[in-house]
Amino acid sequence: MKRVAWIYHPDYLLHTPPFEHPESPERLVAINDHLGKAGLIERMVPVTPEYPEDADILSVHDREYLNRLETACRRGDLTLDSEDTYINRHSYNIALLSAGGAIAGAKAVAEGTVDRAFCAVRPPGHHAGRSVGMGFCLLNNAAIAARYLQARHGVGKVLIVDWDVHHGNGTQNIFLEDPTVFYFSIHEHPTFLYPGTGRRWEIGKGKGEGTTLNTPMAPGAGDAEYRTTFEQTLEPAVERFRPEVILVSAGFDAHRDDPLADLQVTDEGFRFMTRHVVGLADRFCGGKIVSILEGGYETSSLTSCIEIHVRELLDE
């Protein structure tokens, strides 16, 4: 069995929607309950996230954006930048703590106190850009963790595997011209799904050309298409890139029961993806994986897929 860090904080529940919204604290409550009942939390290593240092957030986001977010929360605004991205008076702090959760997972893995980490954080992050919040995301947790590993632990090359059903436009933009962070995304085709980016020819720019890889899936695609993409597209790219750590932007909204998209991935699809990424990590980066929660909005499939995900990480 592997040592897997379990990153969670009760304050993550304080970021609550002012109106009915799919990205709600109940997601984490359900995950926590489910993993607890399955006896999995006691088999992981609990790690309490801390508030991150300014420098770790500023490695990704503009100071001006952080000020704007903080002011909007303090002022009592209901949304930030777009109508779908809500905030309340806690959201600035909780967004920092969410990023802190990704950092805590990265730290535990980098220092070797655990083999892998699962960060049950919210708000999610992969749509958040350098100076904009959108798509339920305020701070880009995965990007912040990648920069943290590079700045504090001497990590050179980081791979981000983003299997949330939506394209992580924020993460892609942040690392678009950066050859040291490889961004791979598998998502529903942008013609049909938010945010409308992640077409197959978006491959990075300048020095970062070739370290962005997008594999849009047609509506209706499922486990078979995902398997083919991981084996035939992701794997050769990882062999060429040779990452030192793998971060997973782990969204579970590609599941067939999720209401926000049109894909047909099943529980077994998520088992396959986790196992495949574990295999890649074992081959190229001493097994180092930091998995960070993104989307997933249907409670039953969200919790069962995360159970599978954690069991695969535990390698029991």
Add this chain to the structure above:
Amino acid sequence: MARRMKKNIVTVTPSASLFEAHARMREHTVRQIPVVSGDGVLVGIVSDRDIRAAVLPAGLVPGFTAEAAEKFMKSTPVERVMTRKVVTATLTDTLEDAIVLLHDFRMNALPVVDAAGKVVGIITRTDVLEAFIDALGVGEVSSRLEVVVPDRPGTLAQLAAIIGSFHVNITSVLSTRHVEAGKRANFFRVATLNIGPIRKAIEEAGFKILDPSQFLLP
């Protein structure tokens, strides 16, 4: 037309050499150049294909060298190879006119001329595609909805009102005929990730949301 055409047009005179015209095309990365008389009146259009076609036969002669090709291009005036019957657009034409002209006459570019016949702009297939990309809302952060509605007045307004009730902006709308008789398909791009409740409200109002996986069936 005036809004979408390129105004900083590159032109040549009829007596300019093919070499000069070709150099200007490369410099400005364009594939065709309007040919104008001294007072700016359009007299023809010359494309990189016209130039290639003119040089090609000479290239078949034995002993023809790169220097000979250059000499040929430098000594041949544009008026010898340009197309004289040019399909043009006018400033009062619309973008739709341009699309139809480009399509029906199989053109790559239309010089835009004023009432005196002077060239004031040029509009290419690329400009038209750009207009389409804008109109479709491609690249704007948004979700897409496809709704089948009965072909009667007021349905689009009804849908817009439903979407509006969620305080969500519509970034693009398209309405087309649907395969089913008596129905239309309306396509919306809306600025939200949270598309579920909008879909549900539209279905509850009695409209049919198209299943995106159906679009990819042959």
